[in-house]
Amino acid sequence: MAAPDMTAAPRAGWRERHAPRIRQLRLYWHTYRRSASAMLGLVLVVAFLLLAALGPALVPYPEDAAGAVHLADKLQPPSAAHWFGTDEVGNDILTRVVVGTRLSLAVALIITGVAAGIGVPLGILAGYSGGWLRETIMRVTDVFLSVPALVLAVAIVAALGPGIVNAIVALSLVWWPGYVRLIESKTLALKGETYVEAARLAGATTPRILFSHILPNCLSPILVKASMDMGMAILAAASLGFIGLGAQPPAPEWGAMISIGRNYLPTWWWYATFPGLAIYFTVLGFNLVGDGLRDVFDPRSRGR
């Protein structure tokens, strides 16, 4: 390859301008690819994302997702026509599991997004400001973290009333403190870095320091935590559905399906089994991706 002639091309192409970043990303990808478990996670996540996007078009019995009734086909064991069997009103369980992917992923995305949206700014603020502001934010965070998230979410849903929307509100309200803890300590460490000091001395305003110096350097831990949290939020939302406080039947939600399916154990075992497997594989996928990302961003954690 010839050296780029700067006089002939005064404006370098996108590739050239972003060469360092591209090189960095390729290095990340190279590291990520070497881990078999991280790749397995990526395959799982991509597969479930595809199901969420295309699921309703792919499933054999789309009308079953909303709870059609075919009593003649009720509680059929897995077969060629119904791979995962049918439920108590004759709905195809494969259809409902696949269509439920969209709901579960959307719920997890909202919870993780809201939690990061509340927690990251508060964490940066607490870590950078210090003083009473930091004390206030961190003590409130401590209080929220003093009760297991699921219990607090149950309490909030109990006050608001059961339902998928209230479950999302409750889980979002209990999820942000983790981000505050993470980002506060990261910001505290970054605050003392020379380049932040230099920016401050050069007269950069506080918002500028926060947005263009601190936040970008917090991105990798946020990404790792968000990936893990996608899985944990799916699990939490399904748990609320299982208790009967989340999505209400006949919505095709995995936790709610297991909750009804358990009444049909052991004879009709497929009813509760397959939605559970769906939860397991999605959560596993996001956790493995999170693990892989951590190894990429933080080489010291590798092999742990």
Place this chain on the structure above:
Amino acid sequence: MARFVGRRLVFLVAMLLGLLLLTFAISHVAPGDPASLAAGPDATPEMVEQIRQEYGLDRPLPVQLGRYLLGILQGDLGRSVRTNHDVLADLADFFPATFELVTVSILIAVLLGIPLGVLSALGRNGWFDQLARVVSVSGVAIPMFWLGLMLQLLVALDLGWLPLGGRLGLMSTPPEPITHLYLLDSLLQGQWQVFGDAAAHLLLPALALCFPALASIIRVNRAEMIEALGQDYIVTARAHGLGGFRTVCLYALKNAMLPTLAMIGLRFGWMLGGTVLVESVFDWPGIGLYATQSAIAQDFQPIMGVTLLIGISFMLANLLVDLAYVWLDPRTREPA
């Protein structure tokens, strides 16, 4: 040490106050009417009005907060509409079962997790390490309630090895309550049959509950062991001809245990949260089942009671772990 304990106790009280503010916010400030929440779903408007006056819910919020805190200090957690008992009495009835379940579960997680962590660190990247990794990755991803159902399906129904649910079989009478923990009580009174029955009933729910904790204990212990085994003092010990077992257990494990210990405190609290799921699967008569049944019946006060109780237990567990930490690791002690 005394100063440290004192500071931690002050902090604990402050956290407790914060927790009470949080539960107050959930029950009084959240949209929805606290009076009708307290009265339950079947209450007539007159009953709701009566409760509103009785609890002072028509007064300004600061006054309500004062009354709420005073009430809790006097042990008034409200009444359960469903059981028609005081919530405090119900909690006292149900908590021992939960405590027994969580304790046995954390014991299983520790007794399995630490050896598994040590063995995978010793045979790093070998087949055993891979196997342990599968366990630890799956442990976090498996829905606890679903694992419970599958254990019931396979072990209790298909194989018939262990009972399906509950705390004791029909053939056993509960032992005389001394500690209210069936395992301990039956042991103290020498009732071996009851002990066996209680242990058999406990095993499946404890297994379902322990998985996430087991997973993280394996993970943390493995990582810490790998770090400890690479330290100079291990090399020195080996160079002095100390045997493998002694080096590993006496020197490396001792140092690897501290982060694991911190993990155990955290996991204890999460397990208390997990009982909400596992107890309803196994019909285990503890506070988790109490909370879910109340939630379904829209009986509000018991849920707030359970939230407070679990929060307080979690804080105490963390306090104990912190104290143990300082006691075990002199470096964390502050200079006097």
